[in-house]
Amino acid sequence: MPSVPTIETPRLTLRGWRDADVESWVRMNAHPRVTEFLGQSLTREAAVSRAAVIRAELEHNGYGWWVAEIKDGRRFAGAIVLRDVPFEARFTPASEIGWRLAFEHWGQGYATEAAAAALDFAFTRLGWREVVAFTAAMNLRSQRVMERLGMTRDPADDFEHPAFAPGHRLRHHLLYRAMSKRAPLR
């Protein structure tokens, strides 16, 4: 079983889970602004059991949902994920990056800073050739993170997310891509 790698940025540490993080994760996922474009807020019970699953996945795979901790004060900022896209679509199989910050930490550049380092980890340490990110068309903040990261969007890649029923306000999704700048292995 690989140990959980730590990813450092100037202001953040992306690290494995500690028991105390679960309470912060629960609070983050109960906030209506955080879950506005995710489909549902998580009940305490659902958030606790989700945390156990993603903690075990990170510890088993060496990538997954990292806790993003602010170095100054060692506060929980949110979580950053690298994973295989867990549903079928035109663009799958594919590897995905995603982000979720506690509401009180929005607007400080933490998501972009953490995601840039995670993307670099995906390309240099995991050897991934391409990473996608996607979000509901209404989620402009998340799209701005993708753009700040230099990810690119082709409108022809837009898709209907299978987790949302036809006609649901969040079903229409935009896809962004980032390519590794490394030469392909021969």
Ligand SMILES: CC(C)(COP(=O)(O)OP(=O)(O)OC[C@H]1O[C@@H](n2cnc3c(N)ncnc32)[C@H](O)[C@@H]1OP(=O)(O)O)[C@@H](O)C(=O)NCCC(=O)NCCS
């Ligand atoms: C999506 C999400 C992570 C974006 O968070 P965010 O704080 O807006 O994004 P960043 O961390 O990149 O911060 C950028 C903002 O910080 C500002 N900022 C302040 N200080 C900064 C600094 N030192 N460096 C960089 N940016 C800074 C930027 O100007 C920018 O503000 P703006 O968007 O008003 O122009 C957050 O809204 C979130 O968690 N949403 C809920 C979950 C979600 O929807 N996830 C995506 C699902 S696909």
